Amino acid sequence: MNTTTRPGPAYTHAAPEPGTLQELAPGILWLRLALPFALNHVNIHIIDDGTGWTVIxxxxxxxxxxAVWEQMLAGPLAGRPVNRLIVTHFHPDHVGLGGWLSEKCGVGVTMSQTEFLRSRLARGAGGTDSAPHRAFYRGHGLNEEEVHAVTVRGNSYQRLTVDLPLSYTRVRAxxxxxxxxxxxxxxTGAGHAYEQVMLLNRAEGIFLPTDQVIGHISPNVGVDAIEPHADALAEFLASLRQIRATVPEEVLTAPTHGRxxxxxxxxxxxxxxxHRERCDLVAKAIVAGATTTAGIMPSLFNRKLDPHQMGFAFGEALAHVNHMLANGELRGETDREGVLRLRLA
Ligand SMILES: [Zn+2]
Known part of the structure; x- marks a missing residue:
């Protein structure tokens, strides 16, 4: 079936204003928080767990x-404890205030093992302004200005997160x-993050997929310098197929972005x-003369990218390249300058 012939998501709720709560379903509150990026908000879910709240x-x-959390804890959530703080994955809009909120509420964090470790790694590694990170981006054809943009100007992990507690409670699929x-x-699902936690309430037909399935945008699937040969797209597609096989069609799907x-x-x-169409665009770009992942980016992202977006765009382009290298559609060879040159297989 062609994407244009599908009806598209049937949205059920208007979104709350940033900083305000509304009920998503009985006992499940929906808080929208503002974000300082083009993607301007994240949805937080707060579940009444009988004696208090489970915050996601x-x-x-x-x-x-x-300030919004201070207002919530002193206002609509006051009088009952936060019993559990679930952090679904290591991205700053999800984990950002995890350590702070954990301390403030006197409750530990509940996470999957990989997401906990990955967040601690990203905080501890001191960011991406280092020789190995620069070499990684140069090796895919980014010029010096672009390398600076993605390793320094566009990298905000340290700024937008605080340290998690040293210990955590593990959840797993x-x-x-x-x-x-x-x-x-x-x-749990990989591809967008590593072991992203999703929740399914079958009895009430509610699915909280976090960032793995979003209605209005395609979740970012990227590859970075920490695992440069990852086939993140294969993992993402496998996760989507697993969700499709596990989660009933009738559920209300409430992601952390959009409605x-x-x-x-x-x-x-x-x-x-x-993603199949994106792979076809990569192949077309190569036919048209592109020889590197950087060279493919304009075909995939037909707009001016700010430094923050450039990092995501590069990661996404490389995820498609790595997938096509892994499935035999592309061949890659490193040239004398250390740049990976691509051609169709
Ligand atoms: Zn995310």
Missing amino acids: DTGVANDQTR GDVLDLGGRRFEVL PFHGLHDRIDTLIDH
């Missing part, structure tokens, strides 16, 4: 987000969380097709 994700570490007598199955919707399986099919 935290927003980025800045004064504006801290197959676990079931009992939140006030309601069963939430834990699913809740019905039509999960169609949306997954559209995302899978989208």
Whole structure:
């Protein structure tokens, strides 16, 4: 089926204003927090777990987000404890204030093992302004200005996060969380992050996929210098197929960006097709003369990119290149300057 012939997600709710709460479903609150990027918000879900609250994700570490949490804890959430703080994955809009909120609420963080370790690694590694990171980007054909943009100007992980606690409570795929007598199955998925935590309440038909399935945009799938040969796209596509096989079509899907919707399986099919189309664009760019991942980027991102977006765009382009190298559609050879040159197989 062609992407243009599918009906698209059927949205169910208007979004709350940033900094305000609304009910997503009985006992599940939806808080929207502002973000300082083109993607201007993140959705936080807060579940009534019988004796208090289970908070899912935290927003980025800045004064504006801290102020919203202060208001929430003194206002609509006051009088009952935060019993659990789940951080779904290591991206700054999700983990950003994890350490701060954990301390403020006197509750540990609950995470998958990989996301916990990856966040601690990203904080501890001191950012991307280093020779190995620069060599990685140069090796895919970025020029010096672009290398500076993605390693220095566009890298905001340190600024938008605080350290997590030193210890955490682990969740993994197959676990079931009992939140006030309601069963939430834990699913995990890779490709957008590594072991991103998603929650499914079958009885009430509610699926919280975090960033793995989004209604209005395609979740970022990227490769970075830490695992330069990763086939993140294969992992993402496998995760989408697994979600499609596990999660019933009728659920209300409430992602952490955009709005809740019905039509999960169609949306997954559209995302899978989208990545096939992106791979076809990569092949076309190479036919038209591009020889590096940097050279392919203008064909995939037909707009001016700020430094923050350039890092994502590069990572996304490389994810498609690595996928096509892995499945035999492309061949790559490193030239004398250390740049990976691409051609069609
Ligand atoms: Zn994310």
